[in-house]
Amino acid sequence: MSKPQIKEYNCETGEEIIRDASAAEIAQMALDKAEADAKKAEADAKVTAKNALLSKLGITAEEAVLLLS
Amino acid sequence: MAKQTFTTGQVLTAAQMTSLQQTAMLGGAASAKTASYTLVAADAGTAISMSNASATTITVNTALFAAGDTVQITNLGAGVCTITAGTATVNTSASLALAQYESGTLDFTSTSAAIFIKGAGASAASGGMTLINTGGTTLTGSSVSISSIPATYKNLQLVIQNYRPATDTARVAMRINGDSTANRNAQLFTFTNDNAPFDDTNVNLTGDTDNGASNALIIVNLYDYANTTTWKIGDGFAATNNPTTPTNITYRSYKTFYNQTGAISSLTIYSTSGNFTSGTAYLYGVS
Numbered sequence A: 001m002s003k004p005q006i007k008e009y010n011c012e013t014g015e016e017i018i019r020d021a022s023a024a025e026i027a028q029m030a031l032d033k034a035e036a037d038a039k040k041a042e043a044d045a046k047v048t049a050k051n052a053l054l055s056k057l058g059i060t061a062e063e064a065v066l067l068l069s
Numbered sequence B: 001m002a003k004q005t006f007t008t009g010q011v012l013t014a015a016q017m018t019s020l021q022q023t024a025m026l027g028g029a030a031s032a033k034t035a036s037y038t039l040v041a042a043d044a045g046t047a048i049s050m051s052n053a054s055a056t057t058i059t060v061n062t063a064l065f066a067a068g069d070t071v072q073i074t075n076l077g078a079g080v081c082t083i084t085a086g087t088a089t090v091n092t093s094a095s096l097a098l099a100q101y102e103s104g105t106l107d108f109t110s111t112s113a114a115i116f117i118k119g120a121g122a123s124a125a126s127g128g129m130t131l132i133n134t135g136g137t138t139l140t141g142s143s144v145s146i147s148s149i150p151a152t153y154k155n156l157q158l159v160i161q162n163y164r165p166a167t168d169t170a171r172v173a174m175r176i177n178g179d180s181t182a183n184r185n186a187q188l189f190t191f192t193n194d195n196a197p198f199d200d201t202n203v204n205l206t207g208d209t210d211n212g213a214s215n216a217l218i219i220v221n222l223y224d225y226a227n228t229t230t231w232k233i234g235d236g237f238a239a240t241n242n243p244t245t246p247t248n249i250t251y252r253s254y255k256t257f258y259n260q261t262g263a264i265s266s267l268t269i270y271s272t273s274g275n276f277t278s279g280t281a282y283l284y285g286v287s
Helices: A023-057 A061-068 B014-024
Strands: A005-010 A016-020 B031-033 B047-050 B056-060 B070-075 B081-085 B089-091 B103-108 B113-118 B129-131 B143-147 B155-165 B172-176 B185-188 B217-223 B232-241 B249-258 B267-271 B276-286
Touching: A023 A061, B047 B056, B070 B081, B081 B089, B143 B276, B155 B172, B155 B267, B267 B276
Parallel strands: A005 B143, B031 B047, B047 B070, B056 B081, B089 B113
Antiparallel strands: A005 A016, B070 B103, B103 B113, B129 B276, B143 B267, B155 B217, B155 B276, B172 B267, B185 B249, B217 B232, B232 B249
């Protein structure tokens, strides 16, 4: 399996290189993906809980906003 | 005209007198350079202009100049021109980097040392934006890093056009100075917050994005990025194609904070999942 590619642009020299990601960078990518997935799951769970509450109350999101204004 | 030693009884030509007059009146044509250049002894007392769309250097070596010699350097090109100490010592109270239309004078204090006195930029550069990564940088692979950002501007603005991920619902994130340490970043979506923790390792630039369309526009501003005494602040907003209904937008607007005091010298833009399919990043220096 090919390694992820990293592009680097140096503003001082104008040099641009593309290289394979190092083991440390690949490990960081896995951490970043896990963190992003966790944040997404948390946001999705909030939306689900909010929708469940609105359904239980029998009102729409707009009506909930009106209620709290 | 270049510095020279006149001899007793020497007859000056009209051209020499005109050149001397121009030098005395701080006028005359500059010696035009279009590529990185190493100063030579004949440059003493002259003006040099640099013009190149990419970054260049002017190198200063020892044993070429005497105390009191001066060399004026003006950068006409879009690429930053940096005064570089070769074998000589070059000190300055400002920056050795000249952005477009900036100018400065090397004032030699000995044969091996000079002070670089940077003047104000021309009015055309004031308040303007300079594209730092010439031509923009195409987003490929899974991560793109823009490094050696010159510290010569007030603010930075990063613009990413037509971003499209290879993986549906992926996002773009940004890392400052390659720093992935925990609790260095905070990102807020509210107008005010009196007690916000630094709880992130990065800045999320977008929400979930479709992998089949590429109408995205992402803009991030980083303010006073080169100072070395304060935390860094920025803001941004982004419109990307919604992954469920690509004709709708996924919209993000935020303030971002980084709790380190070092100057920002590199930005890493990366996909939270998979590779980039398209996109171009433009990094501007705001004067």
